[in-house]
Amino acid sequence: xxxxxxxxxxxxxxxxxxxxxxxxxxxxxxxxxxxxxxxxxxxxxxxxxxxxxxxxxxxxxxxxxxxxxxxxxxxxxxxxxxxxxxxxxxxxxxxxxxxxxxxxxxxxxxxxxxxxxxxxxxxxxxxxxxxxxxxxxxxxxxxxxxxxxxxxxxxxxxxxxxxxxxxxxxxxxxxxxxxxxxxxxxxxxxxxxxxxxxxxxxxxxxxxxxxxxxxxxxxxxxxxxxxxxxxxxxxxxxxxxxxxxxxxxxxxxxxxxxxxxxxxxxxxxxxxxxxxxxxxxxxxxxxxxxxxxxxxxxxxxxxxxxxxxxxxxxxxxxxxxxxxxxxxxxxxxxxxxxxxxxxxxxxxxxxxxxxxxxxxxxxxxxxxxxxxxxxxxxxxxxxxxxxxxxxxxxxxxxxxxxxxx
Amino acid sequence: xxxxxxxxxxxxxxxxxxxxxxxxxxxxxxxxxxxxxxxxxxxxxxxxxxxxxxxxxxxxxxxxxxxxxxxxxxxxxxxxxxxxxxxxxxxxxxxxxxxxxxxxxxxxxxxxxxxxxxxxxxxxxxxxxxxxxxxxxxxxxxxxxxxxxxxxxxxxxxxxxxxxxxxxxxxxxxxxxxxxxxxxxxxxxxxxxxxxxxxxxxxxxxxxxxxxxxxxxxxxxxxxxxxxxxxxxxxxxxxxxxxxxxxxxxxxxxxxxxxxxxxxxxxxxxxxxxxxxxxxxxxxxxxxxxxxxxxxxxx
Numbered sequence: 155x156x157x158x159x160x161x162x163x164x165x166x167x168x169x170x171x172x173x174x175x176x177x178x179x180x181x182x183x184x185x186x187x188x189x190x191x192x193x194x195x196x197x198x199x200x201x202x203x204x205x206x207x208x209x210x211x212x213x214x215x216x217x218x219x220x221x222x223x224x225x226x227x228x229x230x231x232x233x234x235x236x237x238x239x240x241x242x243x244x245x246x247x248x249x250x251x252x253x254x255x256x257x258x259x260x261x262x263x264x265x266x267x268x269x270x271x272x273x274x275x276x277x278x279x280x281x282x283x284x285x286x287x288x289x290x291x292x293x294x295x296x297x298x299x300x301x302x303x304x305x306x307x308x309x310x311x312x313x314x315x316x317x318x319x320x321x322x323x324x325x326x327x328x329x330x331x332x333x334x335x336x337x338x339x340x341x342x343x344x345x346x347x348x349x350x351x352x353x354x355x356x357x358x359x360x361x362x363x364x365x366x367x368x369x370x371x372x373x374x375x376x377x378x379x380x381x382x383x384x385x386x387x388x389x390x391x392x393x394x395x396x397x398x399x400x401x402x403x404x405x406x407x408x409x410x411x412x413x414x415x416x417x418x419x420x421x422x423x424x425x426x427x428x429x430x431x432x433x434x435x436x437x438x439x440x441x442x443x444x445x446x447x448x449x450x451x452x453x454x455x456x457x458x459x460x461x462x463x464x465x466x467x468x469x470x471x472x473x474x475x476x477x478x479x480x481x482x483x484x485x486x487x488x489x490x491x492x493x494x495x496x497x498x499x500x501x502x503x504x505x506x507x508x509x510x511x512x513x514x515x516x517x518x519x520x521x522x523x524x525x526x527x528x529x530x531x532x533x534x535x536x537x538x539x540x541x542x543x544x545x546x547x548x549x550x551x552x553x554x555x556x557x558x559x
Numbered sequence: 560x561x562x563x564x565x566x567x568x569x570x571x572x573x574x575x576x577x578x579x580x581x582x583x584x585x586x587x588x589x590x591x592x593x594x595x596x597x598x599x600x601x602x603x604x605x606x607x608x609x610x611x612x613x614x615x616x617x618x619x620x621x622x623x624x625x626x627x628x629x630x631x632x633x634x635x636x637x638x639x640x641x642x643x644x645x646x647x648x649x650x651x652x653x654x655x656x657x658x659x660x661x662x663x664x665x666x667x668x669x670x671x672x673x674x675x676x677x678x679x680x681x682x683x684x685x686x687x688x689x690x691x692x693x694x695x696x697x698x699x700x701x702x703x704x705x706x707x708x709x710x711x712x713x714x715x716x717x718x719x720x721x722x723x724x725x726x727x728x729x730x731x732x733x734x735x736x737x738x739x740x741x742x743x744x745x746x747x748x749x750x751x752x753x754x755x756x757x758x759x760x761x762x763x764x765x766x767x768x769x770x771x772x773x774x775x776x777x778x779x780x781x782x783x784x785x786x787x788x789x790x791x792x793x794x795x796x797x798x799x800x801x802x803x804x805x806x807x808x809x810x811x812x813x814x815x816x817x818x819x820x821x822x823x824x825x826x827x828x829x830x831x832x833x834x835x836x837x838x839x840x841x842x843x844x845x846x847x848x849x850x851x852x853x854x855x856x857x858x
Contacts, residue, residue: 219817226605245820248605338712339798391691393712393801527604530819534625534803541714541802552624559619 177206179465181452183239184221186214189420193485200472200481206465211235217341225455229254234455236462237469240287242278243521246453250281256454256463257284261470270474274516275491278447287451288470290479291488294445294507295415296349296438299401299422303432304331304410315440316353316380319411323387326410334384335400335409338393342400343540344533346384346413348446348520349438351377357444357517364523369554378539378546378553385540393541404433413438415448419487419503429501437506444517445510449488524557531556592833599826607822616827626828629806632718636789636807639722640729641782647726648733648778653763655734656741666738670731677728681795684724685711688796711797714804721805724792729785733778740774741767773854776847780840787836808832 179201185194191212198208213221222245225238229249240246249255262268262285268276271289279287298319305312308329310322323333336346352360355373362368389409392400401421403409412418419429427433437443452473454466472478479490484499489507497508510516520529535556539549602612620626651669655662672680687693688711698706710720744767752762790809793799799806808828815825 217818223817230606248820252606338800340800389691390709390712391689394685394797525604525820527815527819527821527824530814531623537800538624538802541800541804 177461177465177468178209179206179236179469180209180211181237181239181469182211182213182221182225182235184213184215184218185239186212187420189424189485189487193482196478196481196485197473200478201469204468204472206468209236229455232458234457236457236465237452237454240451240453241521242289242447242449242451242519243523244525245521246287247281247525249453249455250286254455255286256456256466257286258288258454258467258470259284261285261288261467265471265474267474270492270494272491272493272511272514272516274447274514274518278518278522279451287453288473289449289451289491290473291449291483291486292445292447292491292507292511293416293449293488294437295345295448296352296413296443296446297416297418297503298349298411298413298436298438299404299418300411300434301404301407301409301432302434304329304407307331308410310410312434314436316350316438320383323411327387331407332389332403332409333387333411335403335412336384336388336392337395337397337400338388338541339395339397340533340537342397342414343537345415347377347381347536347540349413350381350384352439352443352446353377354380356439360444360446360517361523363557364520365518367557369550369557375546375550378549381536381540382546416489416503416507417487419501423487429503435503435506437510441506442515443510444515445507446517447519447522449491528557528559531559595826595829595833598823599830601823603821603823603826605820605822612823616823617831620824620827620831625803625806626808626811628803629808629811632805632807633786633789635718636722636725637783637786639719640725640786641779643722643726644729644733644782645775645778647730649737649768651730651734652737652741655738666735669734672728673731675728677791678795680724680728681792684720684727685796688712688720712801714801717797717801717805721793721796724796725785725789728792729782732781736774736778736781737771740771744770773847773850776843776850780843780847783836783840787832 181194181197183194185191194210194212198210201208213224218239218241221239225235226249228234234254246255267285271279275289275292279285279289298313298316300312300322302312304326305322308322308325308331310325311318313319313322326333336342348360351363351374354377355362355371359371359373359377362371363374368374397414397418398421400409400412401414401418404412405422405425405427419435422429422433429435437445452469454470457463457466473482474492476490476492476495479492480495480499483490487504489500489504489511491511493508493512497505500508520532524532532553535549535552538544538552544552598607599616600612600614601608601610602615651665655665655669659665688708690696690709690712693708695706695708698708710716748766749762752766757766788809789807790813793805793807793810797805799810809832812825812828812832815821815828
């Protein structure tokens with residue numbers, strides 16, 4: 155019975171859905187937390203409104219590692235999704251090499267991406283002169299967040315650079331509050347280290363280390379020493395702490411500072427705090443810091459069905475449109491990848507970011523410069539150095555060895 | 560010892576019924592093992608590649624600090640965990656064997672931790688050891704200002720904290736195994752020993768425990784396998800930290816397999832683990848089967 159009714163139901167559905175059935179789009183992503191889910195919903199709603207059918211496939215966990223594994227397995231196994239989320243960088247490099255991704259040159263030419271996108275974002279999503287991914291947002295990991303009330307109580311000046319932050323932390327420490335809230339997990343220690351690196355030697359040092367793989371400069375040594383100095387400002391409960399708990403410490407006034415990406419802003423917003431009033435922000439590398447490109451892109455695997463390409467084009471066009479860029483990024487806490495959008499609804503921290511993009515202060519991120527393998531090995535070395543009494547010399551040696559992997 | 564001859568057809572049906580399982584086992588387990596070995600000799604990153612790079616992955620593996628540290632940690636955990644569980648499990652089994660009142664209650668309580676997943680176990684122990692909200696915090700709130708219990712954030716103590724959580728979780732099963740074996744020991748021996756004026760502790764040490772060899776071998780094999788798989792409790796309690804102070808091989812493998820897109824290195828690490836487990840466990844399993852064969856022949 156069920157066997158015979160299946161085609162009938164199928165036909166019915168097709169009639170109901172009309173031409174839209176041709177525009178079915180299955181999207182794999184790892185945006186499962188409250189704010190993230192709300193952000194992807196913006197895309198889903200817009201796509202449905204445009205006559206398509208959005209099939210949501212969220213896969214939680216592992217900072218996206220699980221979702222990327224599913225995507226890789228399904229693409230290898232011949233059952234690819236319509237679109238899949240990745241971070242900027244080299245996570246999908248091998249899938250392109252294996253010839254399993256569609257390029258987006260049609261959409262890009264039509265939408266004039268060459269003009270639209272800032273040079274460095276363009277480079278991040280272009281491989282061999284072809285667009286293989288649509289960028290949807292810009293996150294920056296090198297922010298410093300602080301609780302204004304804690305600083306005021308300690309009589310400390312609100313800093314705009316790392317040097318000033320050290321002065322402020324001394325006062326906070328004297329007032330009996332933990333100066334720096336750090337989640338002692340490898341990736342968070344890595345973010346802290348890269349913030350210090352940018353503050354010490356800016357873009358030149360950053361590229362020297364992560365592009366030329368050279369950790370022998372005096373600048374790098376100074377950064378490593380400064381990084382160690384931070385340890386005196388961290389509380390004993392730090393090891394193993396999750397990033398959002400560390401953010402919570404700043405929100406509740408149990409700590410003054412946290413060095414964390416702009417996704418931390420979501421926690422402040424959820425707690426009903428207002429940027430510039432309850433909490434402040436500055437870029438770890440100072441006001442003129444180059445904005446390290448981080449964030450998300452979508453790629454579109456080759457499909458067996460001929461009409462699937464149309465759905466992919468429609469998705470790509472929608473994701474990069476000015477209206478969707480604002481709607482999506484306001485929910486996500488990141489900033490749009492295009493500068494021709496309305497910034498009035500953004501908070502002061504996001505506006506600093508938009509300003510950086512307008513001035514072209516963009517920097518290739520570590521994920522773009524190195525394979526995930528090397529990024530991980532480097533973070534291992536940084537974490538080892540932070541959590542042991544390893545000498546600066548030995549630390550630099552281990553970090554250098556990791557870079558050469 | 561003549562067995563009643565079984566009808567041949569039943570035998571055939573039995574084998575036919577087992578066939579899917581056998582095929583699954585062969586394909587899924589042995590196949591995966593062979594596949595991992597193959598991958599460990601390639602330069603695969605995200606996707607499997609068909610090239611040969613000889614022992615490169617193994618060389619890199621043993622040049623990697625984190626791997627070497629992980630293996631050392633596994634050695635330390637082996638001592639803490641296996642010795643701890645066997646001693647505690649034996650004591651609990653002997654305690655229950657004294658025909659105590661409410662035996663089933665005790666058995667249930669001792670076994671309960673095993674019913675909980677390592678994620679829950681890890682979380683509970685992580686809270687207990689957390690200096691800002693666990694036991695240390697509680698005691699200080701009650702006025703004992705100098706009380707310190709911060710094992711999970713100290714690089715030199717974190718492994719003991721994890722070992723403790725694992726012992727707490729694993730002792731129950733070992734107790735059950737030992738208890739079952741204890742119940743198999745002939746009561747008459749105790750009567751004879753008592754007539755000779757042997758004390759109870761002495762009786763257990765010299766008479767009973769030596770008869771439990773195969774039970775201990777079983778317990779040891781189960782513990783060793785659980786030890787090698789140690790992953791979730793570490794992830795939940797410390798995520799390998801502080802630094803690399805509680806990294807374990809299984810976590811190294813999973814990290815490189817998924818997060819770091821290096822399946823060749825992860826496979827090399829798995830192969831090393833497999834070989835290690837085999838060299839330790841194979842002789843033991845062989846010995847146990849010999850002992851059991853002898854015992855059943857004697858009966």
